[in-house]
Amino acid sequence: MNSMERKLDAYAELVVRTGVNLQSGQTLFIQSSITAADFVHRVMRFAYQAGASYVHVDWQDETGTRIWYEMAPEEELAKRPDWMVRVYNQLLDQNAAFLYVLSPFLEDMDGIAPNRLDLGSDALYAATADVTNRLMNNEASWTVMAVATKPWADKVFPEIAEDKRVERLWETLFDVLGLNQENPLTVWEKRMKALAEKAAQLNKESFRFLHYKGPGIDLAVELPVSHRWLSGRLENKQGVFFTGNLPTEELYTTPLKRGVNGFFKGTKPFTFEGNVVTDFSLTFKNGEVVEIESMDGADELRRMLQFDEGARFAGEVALVPVHSPVARSGRLFYQPLLDENASCHIALGHAYSSALAAGQELTAQEREEAGINSSGVHYDLMIGSETLFVTGERWDGTMVPIFEKGDWANTFKGEDER
The missing domain is CATH 3.40.1830.10 (Thermophilic metalloprotease (M29))
Structure with a gap:
């Protein structure tokens, strides 16, 4: 073999x-x-x-x-x-x-x-x-x-010989998935443990707001009282742990539907129905996208936002450091499964009720009463960069640094990260 x-x-x-x-x-x-x-x-x-x-x-x-x-x-x-x-x-x-x-x-x-x-x-x-x-x-x-597929490899590696692209994409996937290391299952167990520890630390803080600052972004995100941060290691109703996305590097939670205000300029392109949108910015007021700007994808953005009422509101915010394995690959994958694990992001559309305490049991009416968004779509938009700062605001108004220059603040770094 x-x-x-x-x-x-x-x-x-x-x-x-x-x-x-x-x-x-x-x-x-x-x-x-x-x-x-x-x-x-x-x-x-x-x-x-x-x-x-x-x-x-x-x-x-x-x-x-x-x-x-x-x-x-x-x-x-x-x-x-x-x-x-x-x-x-x-x-x-x-x-x-x-x-x-x-x-x-x-x-x-x-x-x-x-x-x-x-x-x-x-x-x-x-x-x-x-x-x-x-x-x-x-x-x-x-x-x-x-x-890996040939059309995908052609997008990710256009500069190398055509007959080498699929193999290069496979090797890149193996690398970001830790499959080039000994005992990948053990590597992933350690990775999931580290993410779970960070999630527990964020949950202990129970922030009221997240504030995103940096060139091209000034965003305030209000969180539900009962929000909780989740990592890629999830637990089903039978008590069995599983990993929803492979790879996964994110910690994420659900914002209040009406609690997002400010603007951001996307830091990575995204795809919608096969079309790549490379230059865009969104402005939010009381949770809703009220203004869009795009040099090359305004029509795609409008169609995305018009899918249903919930498509104009946020359903997720996620934290990912700029040095994650996917980010270190230095590649844009044009695929949210990979790109969302290289960058902090905000998702428009459906919110994860599992990111609320006991949220797995919420009915549609209870979701609405909890103030979280519902939609038939969920689109991740990348906002992370080496110039991004994220600060958590406690209920007493004190501020806690979470991200500094695109990476975890010292308070949230593990011993092997300092």
Whole structure:
């Protein structure tokens, strides 16, 4: 077995053991592109070694999806089959684990009328809203991860020889995931422990406000009284720990829907429906985005903000130091799963109720009463830089430095970070 094969196996094992943390007798549901079949088969083998009772793969065909958007009657685009929702709910009821294998930039929707895309996405949101809430409330273990694809590698490494790009992207993924180190599972256990300790320290402070300052940002974020900081190590309703994103370097919480005021200029591009927006800024008043500026993506921003009422409000704030493994790669990945772990960010759209005390049990009405946002979308926008300062304001008005020049303030650094 060559080095590439060993690392792919290590990645698959990490997904099963650290990602969804599959338990003996559990079903694993995998959603993946058919182009990632080789990797998915590796995951299946490790899942059965871990004691899986059954592994079901929901294969996605990007070409078939495009044909559907191009040719299906519009009234059919606005529908989603009931059986899809029933299957998801049944799997959740049976305590299945969910793995989402991303294959970035394979889906090509260029030339398809925006209204047809909107019909399909709106129907999918309406059909799966309850299922999405159940997953976001951690009723089951779930993990999102990515595999290298040729279109993605072309975006990330345009300057190197075309036939070397996919291999370079794989090697970069292995590096940021710690798969080039000995005992990756142990590496991740230590990483998760360090993040959990920082989350506990932030939760002990119970800040009322976060203040973001620096060139291109002046933002005040009010937090719910019952907010709590979470790391990538989550706990499902059965008390099993899992890792929602691989990789993960963030600590995050939920802001008050009406509690964001100020402005920021994005520090990294983001993608929306396949379009890359590289230059943008947003202004908030009483939580709502009231002004946008963009040299190259104003139309995309407006469409994103118009998805529903909640798309104009924030649902997450997250802290990530500028020296994280993803940041050290020096690459823009054009994929939130990676880019959000290289930068502090704020997300527009749906809020994680799990970031409130006992929030997993909140109904839709209780979410509204708690003052957190609900939406059919969740878009991470990067605001971190080496010039960013973040200060926490306690309820008595005292200020505590959290981030200084894009890194943890000394108070929040572990012994090996000082």
